[in-house]
Amino acid sequence: xxxxxxxxxxxxxxxxxxxxxxxxxxxxxxxxxxxxxxxxxxxxxxxxxxxxxxxxxxxxxxxxxxxxxxxxxxxxxxxxxxxxxxxxxxxxxxxxxxxxxxxxxxxxxxxxxxxxxxxxxxxxxxxxxxxxxxxxxxxxxxxxxxxxxxxxxxxxxxxxxxxxxxxxxxxxxxxxxxxxxxxxxxxxxxxxxxxxxxxxxxxxxxxxxxxxxxxxxxxxxxxxxxxxxxxxxxxxxxxxxxxxxxxxxxxxxxxxxxxxxxxxxxxxxxxxxxxxxxxxxxxxxxxxxxxxxxxxxxxxxxxxxxxxxxxxxxxxxxxxxxxxxxxxxxxxxxxxxxxx
Ligand SMILES: [Fe+2]
Numbered sequence: 001x002x003x004x005x006x007x008x009x010x011x012x013x014x015x016x017x018x019x020x021x022x023x024x025x026x027x028x029x030x031x032x033x034x035x036x037x038x039x040x041x042x043x044x045x046x047x048x049x050x051x052x053x054x055x056x057x058x059x060x061x062x063x064x065x066x067x068x069x070x071x072x073x074x075x076x077x078x079x080x081x082x083x084x085x086x087x088x089x090x091x092x093x094x095x096x097x098x099x100x101x102x103x104x105x106x107x108x109x110x111x112x113x114x115x116x117x118x119x120x121x122x123x124x125x126x127x128x129x130x131x132x133x134x135x136x137x138x139x140x141x142x143x144x145x146x147x148x149x150x151x152x153x154x155x156x157x158x159x160x161x162x163x164x165x166x167x168x169x170x171x172x173x174x175x176x177x178x179x180x181x182x183x184x185x186x187x188x189x190x191x192x193x194x195x196x197x198x199x200x201x202x203x204x205x206x207x208x209x210x211x212x213x214x215x216x217x218x219x220x221x222x223x224x225x226x227x228x229x230x231x232x233x234x235x236x237x238x239x240x241x242x243x244x245x246x247x248x249x250x251x252x253x254x255x256x257x258x259x260x261x262x263x264x265x266x267x268x269x270x271x272x273x274x275x276x277x278x279x280x281x282x283x284x285x286x287x288x289x290x291x292x293x294x295x296x297x298x299x300x301x302x303x304x305x306x307x308x309x310x311x312x313x314x315x316x317x318x319x320x321x322x323x324x325x326x327x328x329x330x331x332x333x334x335x336x337x338x339x340x
Pocket of ligand 1: 217
């Protein structure tokens, strides 16, 4: 650097430090298992509004291990993950810290956040019924999946997939393990094909006449209908309708993407501000719509494809309770030979 350039930047830096109207030089670091592209528009909007730069570190796997290994010198401020089980794991591995924020507590329904403030759901998806379009079916209970009248008509991905173990864990929360085992045996007996493939294959196989109904996540309908997976998938989506099922004594099973403040966050105050921004009406709409999800905050906008399913009534069991039954759900899947 020339002397002149050095002086200019020194003067600029001094001005920046003393002029409160200028953007602050604060940066926060977000470690995320979510594709950064999904949150990029929000980060840009946040930086524009506050001057806080948001850096992202994308980790497909091993988020908790990475933060734990960095220890007290970890630069991570925010940890973002999909699936309540992964958020619970972060808290259990001791890499998060509790946050007391009336903004977050007011925006995020109680079922969708940790009771001690270690993590907060930010967007949600329902695990719902895809049904053949012409099927005469306006409502559905998860319990009905084991009804013998659906013998040979049900499609679903592997029971051991986390999407399904979460649903089965919710079933345990409602009915206990014994009833859940009976139900799983009944669902298994109703399968039209091996429990395998992905959620979109449920729509594909309904179009192909292999099954009449199946269980899958809401956002795939948005992705398929909007043509994000190609022309073929638009046809799959057009072959089905979505029915929002409920438990007989509850609502629709949902899972979340969410975030936590890292235990050793170097900028805790900024990290909390950032999370509070993510539950503002505008941010919720952008964040949820990026992947055809539901905002967690009541009244924030939702994509028209998703809105067309009708009003989502979130199940009354907390995600924390559901996650606590995960292991047992997985054991039952093996016990009844669900994936064989
Ligand atoms: Fe998915």
